[in-house]
Amino acid sequence: MAVQLNPELLLAVPLAPLAGSMIAGLFGTRFFGNLIGRTASHSATILGVLVAFLISAQTLLQVMDGATFNGTVYTWMTLGELKLEIGFLIDSLTAMMMCVVTFVSLMVHIYTIGYMQDDEGYNRFFSYISLFTFAMLMLVMSNNFLQLFFGWEAVGLVSYLLIGFWFKRPTAIFANMKAFLVNRVGDFGFILGIGLLLAYAGSMNYAEVFAQRDALAALTLPGTDWMLLTVACICLFIGAMGKSAQFPLHVWLPDSMEGPTPISALIHAATMVTAGIFMVARMSPLFELSDTALSFVLVIGSITALFMGFLGIIQNDIKRVVAYSTLSQLGYMTVALGASAYSVAVFHLMTHAFFKALLFLGAGAVIIGMHHDQDIRNMGGLRKYMPITWITSLLGSLALIGTPFFSGFYSKDSIIEAVHATQIAGAGFANFAVLAGVFVTAFYSFRMYFLVFHGEERFGKAHHGHDDHHGDDHHGLAPGEKPHEAPWVVTLPLVLLAVPSVIIGYVAIETMLFGDFFRGVIVVSDAHPAMAELAQAFHGAAAMGLHAFTTAPFWLALAGVVSAWYCYLVNPKVPAWFHDKFRAVHAVLDNKYYMDSFNQIVFAGGARLLGRGLSVVGDRGLIDGVLVNGSARAVGWFSTITRTFQTGYIYHYAFTMIVAIAIYLGYLLMKS
Numbered sequence: 001m002a003v004q005l006n007p008e009l010l011l012a013v014p015l016a017p018l019a020g021s022m023i024a025g026l027f028g029t030r031f032f033g034n035l036i037g038r039t040a041s042h043s044a045t046i047l048g049v050l051v052a053f054l055i056s057a058q059t060l061l062q063v064m065d066g067a068t069f070n071g072t073v074y075t076w077m078t079l080g081e082l083k084l085e086i087g088f089l090i091d092s093l094t095a096m097m098m099c100v101v102t103f104v105s106l107m108v109h110i111y112t113i114g115y116m117q118d119d120e121g122y123n124r125f126f127s128y129i130s131l132f133t134f135a136m137l138m139l140v141m142s143n144n145f146l147q148l149f150f151g152w153e154a155v156g157l158v159s160y161l162l163i164g165f166w167f168k169r170p171t172a173i174f175a176n177m178k179a180f181l182v183n184r185v186g187d188f189g190f191i192l193g194i195g196l197l198l199a200y201a202g203s204m205n206y207a208e209v210f211a212q213r214d215a216l217a218a219l220t221l222p223g224t225d226w227m228l229l230t231v232a233c234i235c236l237f238i239g240a241m242g243k244s245a246q247f248p249l250h251v252w253l254p255d256s257m258e259g260p261t262p263i264s265a266l267i268h269a270a271t272m273v274t275a276g277i278f279m280v281a282r283m284s285p286l287f288e289l290s291d292t293a294l295s296f297v298l299v300i301g302s303i304t305a306l307f308m309g310f311l312g313i314i315q316n317d318i319k320r321v322v323a324y325s326t327l328s329q330l331g332y333m334t335v336a337l338g339a340s341a342y343s344v345a346v347f348h349l350m351t352h353a354f355f356k357a358l359l360f361l362g363a364g365a366v367i368i369g370m371h372h373d374q375d376i377r378n379m380g381g382l383r384k385y386m387p388i389t390w391i392t393s394l395l396g397s398l399a400l401i402g403t404p405f406f407s408g409f410y411s412k413d414s415i416i417e418a419v420h421a422t423q424i425a426g427a428g429f430a431n432f433a434v435l436a437g438v439f440v441t442a443f444y445s446f447r448m449y450f451l452v453f454h455g456e457e458r459f460g461k462a463h464h465g466h467d468d469h470h471g472d473d474h475h476g477l478a479p480g481e482k483p484h485e486a487p488w489v490v491t492l493p494l495v496l497l498a499v500p501s502v503i504i505g506y507v508a509i510e511t512m513l514f515g516d517f518f519r520g521v522i523v524v525s526d527a528h529p530a531m532a533e534l535a536q537a538f539h540g541a542a543a544m545g546l547h548a549f550t551t552a553p554f555w556l557a558l559a560g561v562v563s564a565w566y567c568y569l570v571n572p573k574v575p576a577w578f579h580d581k582f583r584a585v586h587a588v589l590d591n592k593y594y595m596d597s598f599n600q601i602v603f604a605g606g607a608r609l610l611g612r613g614l615s616v617v618g619d620r621g622l623i624d625g626v627l628v629n630g631s632a633r634a635v636g637w638f639s640t641i642t643r644t645f646q647t648g649y650i651y652h653y654a655f656t657m658i659v660a661i662a663i664y665l666g667y668l669l670m671k672s
Contacts, residue, residue: 005062005069010088013052013059013098014137017105017130020048025127034123041123045130046109052137053102060095064517070143070207081202089143089206091521093346096512097140097278100350101271104357105133107493108266111361114489115262115368125165129266132158136271140278145194145204148279152190152243155272156183162263163256172258179252186242186249193235197286200228210285217289233286233293237300240276244330247304251595253327254311257319261364264319265357268326274349277333281342285523288340294528295425298338302426302433305331307593309437312444314589317374318363321448325400326356328437332415335430340528341418343518347509348411355399355408355501358494362393365490366452369483370459373476376448381457385483390453392494397449399501401442401557404548407505410541412438414513414534416553421533438553442560450568459483506541514538 026032028041036044059067069090076084088094108129116122135158139151164176194204200216201209209216219228240246245253253273257264267273280287280297287293305328312324329352336345367374369386383390399408416438419430459477477483485491511517514535524531538544548554567574579586591597 003062003065003067005059005067005090007069007071007073007088009055010059010069010090010141011073013055013102014134014141016048016051016055017045017137018048018134020045021127021130021134024123024130028123028127036123038122041126042109042113045126046106048130049102049106049109049133052133053099053106056095056098056102059090060099063090063092063095076146082198082204084146084204085144086147087143087205088141090141092517093278093281093521094140096346096350098137100353101133101136101140104271104353104497105129105136105266107357107361107497108262111265111364111490111493112260112262114487115364116260119260121165125162125260125262128158128162128165129263132162132263132266132271136275139275143206145197145206145209149191149194152239152275152279153187155267155275156180156187156243159256159263159267159272162267163259165259165263169258175252175255175258179256182249182252183242186239189235189237190239190242193232193237193239196228196232196235206282213285213289216286227290227292229286230290230292233283233290234296236283236286237276237280237293237297240280240334241300242276243279244273244276244334245304245327246276246300246330246334247307248595250304250308250327251592251599254320254323254592257317257323261319261360261367264323265360265364268323268360271353273326273330274333274353277330277337277345277349280334280337281346281522284342287337288523288525288528291424291527294338294340296338298335298419298422298424298430299426301331301334301336301338302430303331304328305335305437306433306440309440309444311589311592313440313447314586315444316377318366318376318379318448318452319360319374321376321444322356322359322363325359325441325445328441329356329400332412332434332437335434336415336418338424338430339415339418339422339427339530340424340524341415341422341530341534342522342524343513343531344411344414344418344534346518346522347505347512348408348415350508350512351399351407351411351501351505354497354504355396355406358392358396358497358501359400361490361494361497362389362396365389365486365494366393366483368486368490371477371481373459376451378458378461378476379452380455380459381453382483383453386453386485388485388491388494392491392498393449393453395498396501397445399505400445401560402438402553403557404554405506405545407501407503409548410505410509410544413544413548413551413553414509417534417537418530421530422528424528435552435556438556439560439563442557443564446561446564447568450564455569506545509541509544510538 023036023044024041027035028037069088072083072085072087074086076086078084109126112125112129116125119125132155135151135154137151139148139155142148142151160176160180163179164172166172197209197216198204200219201212203209213229216232217227217229220226221228221231238249241249253268256268259267287297308324308327308331312321312328315321315324329348333345333348333352336342336348365386366379366382366389369382369389370379373379395406399406402409402412416431416434419427419434422430460479460481513531588594
């Protein structure tokens with residue numbers, strides 16, 4: 001019999017960051033008169049996240065020894081047979097996510113001390129990021145759809161606050177509203193999927209819904225011949241498309257770089273954007289019964305993985321390059337989900353969390369050293385001025401492009417192999433997309449790396465123009481001024497994140513993909529053989545790393561690195577030539593496939609036209625014109641007529657009474 005985890009101790013995991021958030025948010029801001037200072041605020045929030053991380057790590061060790069927990073912590077209300085509860089499901093998937101979320105959050109909290117030291121909203125920022133950690137933990141620890149939806153919406157709300165943290169900037173307000181509205185589109189599909197499962201399964205508890213999956217698979221959506229489960233799974237995945245920024249609901253994520261750099265690492269690398277990946281993996285018992293839904297997931301992920309990578313090639317804002325990298329890697333995770341390689345998707349989620357948080361925080365360190373200049377065209381040669389940032393960013397970039405023996409290699413290569421082995425519709429395009437994406441990722445990653453850390457020193461000169469939307473104030477270095485390494489509270493998280501970015505893939509691949517780590521947690525049908533074929537070909541992490549030097553992904557990645565080196569260090573005329581010869585292509589990429597323009601014209605413009613129509617026809621015409629003014633005119637007309645009979649003469653009233661009696665008698669005679 002499996003050992004039960006302590007529910008009181010588990011409850012401390014989300015509540016500790018919440019307590020820290022409340023201390024910093026209530027007592028460290030103007031709300032209660034700023035009763036505590038900066039040191040107390042960041043100490044309270046860091047302590048809360050540290051407690052959550054230590055308990056999460058202990059929980060993971062216990063889960064690996066066979067301990068579990070699935071139970072109700074609090075019953076909110078009971079409606080007939082339906083119970084609305086707060087409960088935890090702690091298994092290997094949850095325990096791993098708890099550790100990733102709390103560790104990355106802890107690194108971001110420490111990093112923020114140095115990055116936000118001059119910001120007047122220092123305490124408020126710590127309150128927000130701690131509150132976000134609470135919301136994300138509630139999401140991953142839930143054992144029912146109600147709590148999942150609460151965490152889902154809570155991370156969206158706090159991300160709105162964080163993206164618009166500098167709320168006096170119009171671009172920040174535009175970005176957080178854009179993120180909020182796009183996520184509402186996805187969330188509409190998400191709640192429809194939950195509603196369908198509730199209506200036909202009669203429960204919001206995962207275990208109870210999964211127990212009825214065969215019965216649900218036999219049902220069709222009323223009035224159609226569509227499988228009910230297919231519709232429900234696609235609706236759930238639409239929610240994931242919003243949170244995990246999949247095409248075409250990806251448009252919010254690049255603009256979210258308007259927020260301070262620490263939240264880019266926390267929200268857009270390791271936590272919020274991976275919520276959709278986690279949710280689909282958790283729902284694997286349902287998705288496995290619908291090849292149509294899996295095919296939809298596979299194609300959407302393939303489009304995102306390849307075409308978002310293209311956009312990273314032409315970006316000049318250091319944070320936006322990393323942001324488009326995040327979009328592309330989320331596409332890789334989604335492709336793995338569509339190939340029924342859920343454990344591979346979650347494995348890449350974990351490895352990506354470390355090296356992408358490292359790259360974002362490294363970008364922030366560069367921004368500090370460059371006095372808040374984010375344009376990579378104004379950098380160059382930073383290696384000798386910022387050695388710690390340089391080496392950790394190099395390690396993160398090598399992990400990102402899938403260099404053998406680095407963490408990203410094991411997860412990314414497994415995704416490519418899983419796609420190659422799958423037979424689901426759309427696998428051909430997916431196979432091309434993930435292979436082409438290897439070259440694209442290596443090219444834009446090392447384009448940024450070479451322009452920032454190597455080559456000519458371009459700082460302290462006439463600056464290039466910056467993107468219209470930017471996250472931090474652009475000041476730049478004055479002539480003769482040199483970059484500087486960031487303080488230790490910034491570089492320490494870089495070093496600590498670099499360690500798992502290098503080794504975690506080698507250490508964890510056998511356990512997570514080919515051991516019993518996800519047994520009974522992630523369900524894979526015998527009809528989907530991708531994971532079985534991966535297991536047959538796996539002969540150990542070392543052998544996999546050595547074999548990689550003979551495979552196409554390695555040579556594609558190497559070609560991408562060499563191409564970036566030649567184009568941006570050896571012969572810079574090459575990219576200029578491509579720009580001149582392919583201006584139309586560059587314009588399409590520079591305008592992000594015109595998706596923003598399309599949304600502005602069709603959706604925003606359509607909403608404005610609809611609003612004007614409702615205002616003119618509905619409000620002014622129907623409500624004001626007919627109901628309000630029309631009723632007033634009708635009353636006025638009626639009163640004008642009746643006023644003619646109110647003369648004050650008795651004989652007029654007597655005459656009116658006689659006429660009325662005559663009409664009434666006539667009516668009675670006609671009726672008889």
